[in-house]
Amino acid sequence: MKQLREIIPNTIKNLGIAKKYNTEWAVLNWxxxxxxDIAAHASPTSVQRGVMIIAVNNSVWCHHLSMMKDEIINKVNDFIGEKLVNDIRFQAGYFKKYQNYDEDQENYETINQKLKMIKLDDTExxxxxxxxxxxxxxxxxxKILRIAKKHLAFKKLKKINNWHKCANCDxxxxxxxxxxxxCSIDNREKKICDIRKMLSEAPWLTYAELNKYIDCLPHEFINAKTSLMMLVAAEINNGKNxxxxxLTLVMLSTGAKPEEVNEKLIKRTLDKFGRKNYVSTPRL
Incomplete structure (x- = not known):
């Protein structure tokens, strides 16, 4: 008889849920x-195509953890035993929401009731x-039979409710x-990256000006601009001044155009972002 530690991984693989199982196992053992200390302030909510979404209780911890991102990614992948997490996205202010799983209990029970009504055909x-x-x-x-049936019933339930294939994948x-x-997350992330790229080249752009080139919503513009500002500020505080x-940080923070930047504006911006003592104001 095969041992359980040999059987279960093979079964999970045959069900096509090996990656999901491994990432969920990491979330459970966060x-x-x-x-x-970190778990008291941050909690992973999901892993979508290699991106782990982590809810954080405030912006201070969000910034702190962003500096540890590579270390956290390595720890997660070491725990899983393979490289399934390639990036992390932190969401400040959502921590409490994900600490109370009872809020989703009603929806969970409703789905289970619907699954029980699904009849599998002979092939399934x-x-x-x-x-x-x-x-x-x-x-x-x-137990394996029950898991397999539930997995197939869930796919069938989606089709019954007129779910269709994603425009990007199956x-x-x-x-x-x-x-x-x-794919929605991927598309949003790509748009955020495009916005950041344009802002890095023209950091003085307003939302209205940038929206002429990239169709985006105000909150997408703000999120991209904020993340770019934090990245540049971190580089400055780490010595890349x-x-x-x-100048990029000043224009991102104030909206000033290149010709409007002066030493006073630079000093005020650096003080706002908590510059270190060795950072000096450049001569213009």
């Missing part, structure tokens, strides 16, 4: 990975049985949206 039942029959232990076989998504959740970084 305090073990990062320690109780055969597929589920084939997955379960890889083990000889009756108890484990029943995942199913509701009829009122064009992209699945993962070249004139380009300093």
């Amino acid at each position: 305090p073990k990975i990062v320690g109780d 039942l055969s597929q589920a049985n084939n997955l379960a029959n890889v083990v000889s232990d009756d108890n484990l076989q029943r 995942s199913l998504c509701p009829s009122d949206v064009l992209y699945c959740t993962v 070249d004139n380009l970084n300093l």
Whole structure:
């Protein structure tokens, strides 16, 4: 008889949920990975296409953890045993929301009731049985069969509710949206990256000016601009205080055009972002 540690990974792989299982396992064991101090202020909510979304209780901790991003990514991947997390996105102010899972209990029970009403056809039942029959232990076989049936029923429920294939991938998504959740996140991240790139080249642009080139919403512009400002400020505080970084930070923060930047404006901006003593104001 095969041992459980050999059977379960193979079964999970056959179900096509190995990556999801591994990332969910990391989310469940978050305090073990990062320690109780960080876990008290930040909690992962999901992992979407290699991007871990972490809810943080305030902007101070959000900035602090962003400086530790590479270290956290390495710890998570070391715990999982493979490189499944490539990036982290922090969301300040959402921590409390994800600490109370009872809020989703009603929706969870409603979905379970709907799944019980789904009837699998002979082909689907055969597929589920084939997955379960890889083990000889009756108890484990029943558990695997239940998981497989639920997985297939959930896919069928989506089709019954007129879910369609995502415009970017084969995942199913509701009829009122064009992209699945993962692709929607990818698209938003790409747009944010495009906005950041344009702002890094022309940091004085207002929302109205940038929106002529990139179709975006005000909050997308603000998020991209804020993240770019924090990145540039961090580089300055880490010693990369070249004139380009300093001028970029000033224009991002104040909206001043290049010809409007002066030493007084630079000093006020640096003080606002908590410059270190060795940072000097450049000569213009």
